[in-house]
Amino acid sequence: MQTALRFTIHDRLEGALARTGTLVTPHGEIQTPAFIPVGTKATLKALTPEQLLATGAQAVLVNAYHLYLRPGHELIDRAGGVHAFMNWKGPIFSDSGGFQVMSLGVGFKKVVDMEGEPDQQSTKKKKDKLAWIDNDGVRFKSHLDGSMHRFTPELSMQIQHGIGADITFAFDELTTLFHDYAYQVESLEQRTHPWAVRSLTEHQRLNAERSHRPPQALFGVVQGADHEDLRRQCAKFLGAMDFDGYGLGGALRKSNIGNNVRWMCEELPEDKPRHMLGISEPDDIFDCIENGADTFDCVSPARVGRNGALYTQNGRVNITRLEFKEKFEPFDAACDCYTCQNFTAAYLHHLFKADELLSNTLATIHNERFVVKLVDDIRASISDGTFYEFKTSFLQSYYSHSKIE
RNA sequence: GCCGGAAUCGUGUAGUGGCAAUCACAGGAGACUGUAAAUCUCCCGCCUUUCGGCUUCGUAGGUUCGAGUCCUACUUCCGGCA
Numbered sequence: 001m002q003t004a005l006r007f008t009i010h011d012r013l014e015g016a017l018a019r020t021g022t023l024v025t026p027h028g029e030i031q032t033p034a035f036i037p038v039g040t041k042a043t044l045k046a047l048t049p050e051q052l053l054a055t056g057a058q059a060v061l062v063n064a065y066h067l068y069l070r071p072g073h074e075l076i077d078r079a080g081g082v083h084a085f086m087n088w089k090g091p092i093f094s095d096s097g098g099f100q101v102m103s104l105g106v107g108f109k110k111v112v113d114m115e116g117e118p119d120q121q122s123t124k125k126k127k128d129k130l131a132w133i134d135n136d137g138v139r140f141k142s143h144l145d146g147s148m149h150r151f152t153p154e155l156s157m158q159i160q161h162g163i164g165a166d167i168t169f170a171f172d173e174l175t176t177l178f179h180d181y182a183y184q185v186e187s188l189e190q191r192t193h194p195w196a197v198r199s200l201t202e203h204q205r206l207n208a209e210r211s212h213r214p215p216q217a218l219f220g221v222v223q224g225a226d227h228e229d230l231r232r233q234c235a236k237f238l239g240a241m242d243f244d245g246y247g248l249g250g251a252l253r254k255s256n257i258g259n260n261v262r263w264m265c266e267e268l269p270e271d272k273p274r275h276m277l278g279i280s281e282p283d284d285i286f287d288c289i290e291n292g293a294d295t296f297d298c299v300s301p302a303r304v305g306r307n308g309a310l311y312t313q314n315g316r317v318n319i320t321r322l323e324f325k326e327k328f329e330p331f332d333a334a335c336d337c338y339t340c341q342n343f344t345a346a347y348l349h350h351l352f353k354a355d356e357l358l359s360n361t362l363a364t365i366h367n368e369r370f371v372v373k374l375v376d377d378i379r380a381s382i383s384d385g386t387f388y389e390f391k392t393s394f395l396q397s398y399y400s401h402s403k404i405e
Numbered sequence: 406g407c408c409g410g411a412a413u414c415g416u417g418u419a420g421u422g423g424c425a426a427u428c429a430c431a432g433g434a435g436a437c438u439g440u441a442a443a444u445c446u447c448c449c450g451c452c453u454u455u456c457g458g459c460u461u462c463g464u465a466g467g468u469u470c471g472a473g474u475c476c477u478a479c480u481u482c483c484g485g486c487a
Contacts, residue, residue: 040440061439099439111438130441143441169439221439249439277439284438299440306443307436322433352443360443 002026004207005167005217005244007273011383017265017292020382023273025091025166026214027083030058032273032294033382035280035375036093037302037368041066042076042086044368045302046360049088054338055369056376059090059166061297064159065097065151069142073162081164081213093297094165096156096199098221098249099278101138102174105131110278112177113254133173135190153198157218161206164213167275169247170199172221177251184225188234196220196238217244219275222264226253231260235267245273248293252279258287265292280371282311282398286391289378301371305363308352311370313397319363324349337369338362 006024013019023030030036037044037052040063044052052060062082067073079085082092102108106129131140137152156171173191175184203218220238224230238246246268252260257279265274273294279285280298288296301311308320312332319331327345335341339348339362351359374394381390 038440045440046443063440066440093439095439100441102439104441107441109438174439247439252438254438275439279438281438296439298438299442300438303440303442303444304437307445308443309437316437318435320434355443357443 002215004215005273007245007271009271013290013382013387016290017262018290018382018387019292019294020379021273021294023091023295025217027089027091027166028058030091030295031379033289033375033379034058034295035285035371036061036295036297037372038297038299039086040299041070042082044364045306046357046364047368049086051338051361051365052088052368053090055365056372057368059093060088061093061095062086062163062165063095063097063100064156064163065100067163068097068159069144069149073159077162077164083164091167092165093167093275094160094163094169095277096160096169096171096221097151098156098169098172098174101131101133101140101151102176104140104143105129105133106176108176108178108251111252111254111257111284133191135194153195154202157199157202157206161203161210161213161216165216166214167217167219167245168203170196170218170220170243172196172223172247172249174250175223175225177225177253179225181227184227184230188223188230192221192223192234193237196241200241200243219243219245219247221247221249221277222268223250225251226256226260228259228263231263232267235264239268243272245275247275247277248288249277254284257284258291261288261291261293282374283395285371285375286378286395289375289382290387290391296375298371301367302364305367306360308359308363310363311367313394314400315398319345319348320352331366335366335370336373337366339366
């Protein structure tokens with residue numbers, strides 16, 4: 001029988017947990033570390049699969065919650081699985097819907113950029129609560145039509161098997177930094193841990209039952225908020241289980257991301273891949289890779305791109321700024337992406353001001369290429385032993401402008 | 406030439422005797438980390454870092470305690486008729 005996933009480690013960074021490797025899935029290989037763009041609804045917004053492939057993306061991540069609501073996982077199964085449905089021939093990850101439990105339930109920033117205790121300033125604008133959690137699962141209202149639904153670990157796995165992604169994630173509870181320690185403990189003991197057991201059991205049953213499909217891999221998701229003991233405890237608990245790899249999840253304090261990843265990776269089995277969920281800011285990526293993360297996904301490059309913010313070596317800038325109105329040269333001359341190779345900054349500026357659809361496509365191509373290439377370059381720097389020099393020079397340049405003011 | 410209507414922020418408008426400047430667009434800036442996001446927030450007459458101060462409803466008069474609002478003339482524009 002075909003194996004769901006093979007992971008081979010190649011090079012390691014001395015004195016740290018970083019490594020390079022190859023992930024082999026039924027739909028192809030991923031050289032790690034790697035950035036995995038997010039196509040929530042089985043499409044990376046504004047891009048064709050060919051355009052996405054041209055950014056260097058090795059895989060994409062889709063979402064169980066969104067595809068369950070529309071068009072439905074049974075339909076995707078009948079279509080022959082999500083690879084055929086969306087015409088992406090490479091590896092595909094699917095998220096469990098655990099993130100939506102949090103975002104529909106309380107709605108807050110995943111990464112809090114502040115020292116000390118978070119306050120209300122960092123919460124998103126209050127919206128009507130759409131999700132209610134209990135120890136068996138989550139009851140929630142569809143954000144599309146208000147209809148009531150219920151997710152359990154079992155249903156999440158059934159959805160993810162219907163979707164047919166190569167790598168799936170266990171259904172977990174993403175707590176917030178606003179929850180107190182007692183709640184974090186309760187969340188791990190009453191939900192994330194038992195849900196991981198139930199997810200794995202259902203996943204193994206489905207893999208056996210659905211032998212007509214390529215075998216799928218399952219990653220357990222480590223939680224524990226900003227607490228070292230809980231992160232280690234959760235990683236140890238899940239690490240002892242028969243997962244194919246691990247998701248590093250949860251709410252994070254910006255300044256403590258590297259430590260969080262290290263706590264988890266020191267406890268997790270070394271020979272299994274680790275996927276950092278929802279991270280893509282350059283400084284965070286360096287911190288996470290240095291401390292043992294192998295793959296990343298994030299909506300940010302696509303979303304901020306659609307909103308007019310483009311990555312450069314000198315930080316993220318809004319292309320709608322007046323200074324670009326008559327800049328008749330590439331937005332970033334150092335960039336090898338399709339957008340920078342073929343269009344001027346002035347043209348991009350114009351497309352955004354005129355609200356033209358092509359603005360989304362060109363900006364998304366640029367940003368996805370930027371982050372994919374950054375992680376590719378980090379991979380190369382681990383192999384040739386220049387990781388720390390690369391990190392220092394990149395971050396100095398990236399934050400030299402934006403952090404002053 | 407005559408009759409009628411109109412004139413308020415860059416633009417289109419709200420305000421029809423009681424602290425002018427509502428809403429939208431345009432413009433400027435910012436935010437965005439397992440996508441309720443081609444979204445959201447702030448600024449947008451002048452001065453002031455803030456607090457606050459000042460100005461202003463086409464022009465000139467008039468009525469009134471008080472006029473963007475009522476009256477008169479003028480200017481410009483838009484209709485209609487010649």
